[in-house]
Amino acid sequence: MKGTYLGELEELILLTVGILYPDAYTVAVMDEIEKQTGRSLNISAVHTVLTRLEDKGFLKSKMSDPTDERGGRRKRIFLLTAAGKRSLEESNELRNQLFNQIPKVAFQFKLS
Template sequence: MALTPSLGEFEQVVLLAILRLGDDAYGVTIRSEIAECTGRDPAPGALYTTFDRLQQKGLVTSKLGDPTPQRGGRAKRFFNVTATGIQAVAQAQRSYQRLLKGISLPGVANA
């Protein structure tokens, strides 16, 4: 059985944004989704470096859409999370749940 690659925190955020966006996951929408959900606006360079790393790990795939006049003839690169990427997100979620189990933060209501 192959090991699921470990994820850095920002890699997890990017994967979750791609999963939330589904078929509309490309650079601009992913960046907007991250900003809206986390309050952080990642630099484009950090985002595209992370896309490359996630592709090298086999956690995402990408494909070019059709060029459009609105983009000056450039195509959008759409991203999808692979089955291995979904497993990595699930593993990270389980790890966080184990870490959080039994923790009560003063002044914070339990969800």
């Protein structure tokens, strides 16, 4: 398995694959990210990150059955692995630990 560090886009795509279970394919992931975040991504960027996450062992993929709507073509469906779930949990835990260490006074802003 390649390195386990998750970049921001990798984490976003990994979360989105989980949200779309069991129908996470490249275009669906791209569309869901735009819907959820307003962030427009290039399809090749999404595909590249999905492939990288699969190489890291955080995702696995399988081919769907052919569909009439796609002219008999199949989709590559992505699924979280146990390592992907663990990576998301660790990332979430770290973010929460760091956030909880910010003194409340740091969030008290005065309008001037």
